[in-house]
Amino acid sequence: MLAKARQNRALRWLGRQILNTPQPASYFDPLAEAINPMWVQAYTPARVERIFTETHDTKTLVLRPARRWGGFQAGQHVNLGVDIEGVRRQRTFSLSSSPRLWQDNGQITLTIKRHPGGRVTNWLHDHLEEGAVLGLTDAFGDFLLPSVAKPLLFIAGGSGITPILSQLESLAAEDYRAPVTLLYFVRTRKDTIARETITALAARYSALTVRILATHDNASPRSLNGSDLDSVPGLTARDVFLCGPGGLMDLATELLYQRGIRDSQVHCTFFAPPTIASLSKEALGGDVRFVRSALSVDSTGDATLLEIAEAAGLHPQSGCRMGICHQCSCRKTSGTVINRLTGKPSGPGEESVQLCVSVPRGPVTLDV
Numbered sequence: 094m095l096a097k098a099r100q101n102r103a104l105r106w107l108g109r110q111i112l113n114t115p116q117p118a119s120y121f122d123p124l125a126e127a128i129n130p131m132w133v134q135a136y137t138p139a140r141v142e143r144i145f146t147e148t149h150d151t152k153t154l155v156l157r158p159a160r161r162w163g164g165f166q167a168g169q170h171v172n173l174g175v176d177i178e179g180v181r182r183q184r185t186f187s188l189s190s191s192p193r194l195w196q197d198n199g200q201i202t203l204t205i206k207r208h209p210g211g212r213v214t215n216w217l218h219d220h221l222e223e224g225a226v227l228g229l230t231d232a233f234g235d236f237l238l239p240s241v242a243k244p245l246l247f248i249a250g251g252s253g254i255t256p257i258l259s260q261l262e263s264l265a266a267e268d269y270r271a272p273v274t275l276l277y278f279v280r281t282r283k284d285t286i287a288r289e290t291i292t293a294l295a296a297r298y299s300a301l302t303v304r305i306l307a308t309h310d311n312a313s314p315r316s317l318n319g320s321d322l323d324s325v326p327g328l329t330a331r332d333v334f335l336c337g338p339g340g341l342m343d344l345a346t347e348l349l350y351q352r353g354i355r356d357s358q359v360h361c362t363f364f365a366p367p368t369i370a371s372l373s374k375e376a377l378g379g380d381v382r383f384v385r386s387a388l389s390v391d392s393t394g395d396a397t398l399l400e401i402a403e404a405a406g407l408h409p410q411s412g413c414r415m416g417i418c419h420q421c422s423c424r425k426t427s428g429t430v431i432n433r434l435t436g437k438p439s440g441p442g443e444e445s446v447q448l449c450v451s452v453p454r455g456p457v458t459l460d461v
């Protein structure tokens with residue numbers, strides 16, 4: 094009798110501890126993961142239903158997230174979590190399927206290019222198998238289609254086509270009735286991602302015009318030029334969506350501005366963190382103090398606060414590593430940082446900074 098009362102007291106105590114903890118999932122998830130990984134609560138589990146090859150270095154994953162996942166809008170991204178050699182790693186990828194596929198079939202797709210030296214993309218290409226379960230965050234990002242129909246121009250380079258595929262599928266699904274043009278730059282024809290999908294889209298969606306332009310198929314390489322833009326009917330009335338390597342995006346923006354397109358008409362999403370080309374590297378770096386970790390690191394050059402922290406053995410939270418997801422945001426209590434995306438300096442005082450795109454300029458103190 095006494096033993097039973099003690100047992101009940103112990104169970105009540107355990108229940109209170111679990112319910113009072115800020116992350117009850119951390120108690121149950123290891124057990125859930127062992128029984129059925131789709132029951133895990135700390136992230137949304139997504140089963141890999143199919144993997145297919147797009148090009149020699151790009152694959153598409155067809156995933157079925159648990160039904161509690163919140164869905165997405167065309168052009169958004171998710172962080173994908175994978176365990177590699179016992180370490181949980183997250184990277185950001187754009188959703189390449191239409192939101193309609195999720196609504197109707199409960200599936201999404203991510204189209205992933207292998208990055209040379211990229212730990213996560215190489216693991217996904219070499220080791221991921223159908224049937225495995227990956228972790229997803231909620232979707233995020235503001236690379237979104239306009240809410241009222243207006244003429245659109247999409248300029249994509251390489252794997253920058255992925256969020257645009259989702260947007261084009263979405264426009265076709267809702268039969269968006271304004272002219273839509275895609276200029277898709279690939280290195281060679283063989284590097285065209287989702288060629289069949291794009292061809293089929295253009296065939297069934299009459300508002301869409303597609304030009305696929307190979308930059309290195311001939312002896313003299315070509316890039317985007319003014320006449321590519323001048324061939325787009327009614328160019329200056331269009332909203333423009335850009336996604337691709339930094340060089341293509343910079344060139345496109347410059348050519349569009351020269352043709353009278355306004356800043357408010359241009360929508361970009363970053364494909365990789367831009368580098369600080371215009372700032373002298375001697376001006377960058379400094380002593381970075383991670384106060385909560387009781388650690389100081391002297392940095393030089395244009396390493397970001399995230400890179401500096403990781404090189405010192407710290408593991409601050411991060412996701413996309415390119416300034417999109419805000420998972421790495423933390424308090425800077427003093428010092429100036431340069432934002433890699435804008436090249437602009439922060440103020441000297443207390444404020445929130447994104448570790449992955451902030452480069453110290455002089456001594457910086459962080460609440461990390």
Ligand code: FES
Pocket residue numbers: 410411412413414415416417418419420421422447448449450
């Ligand atoms: S890791 Fe995503 S914004 Fe820094």
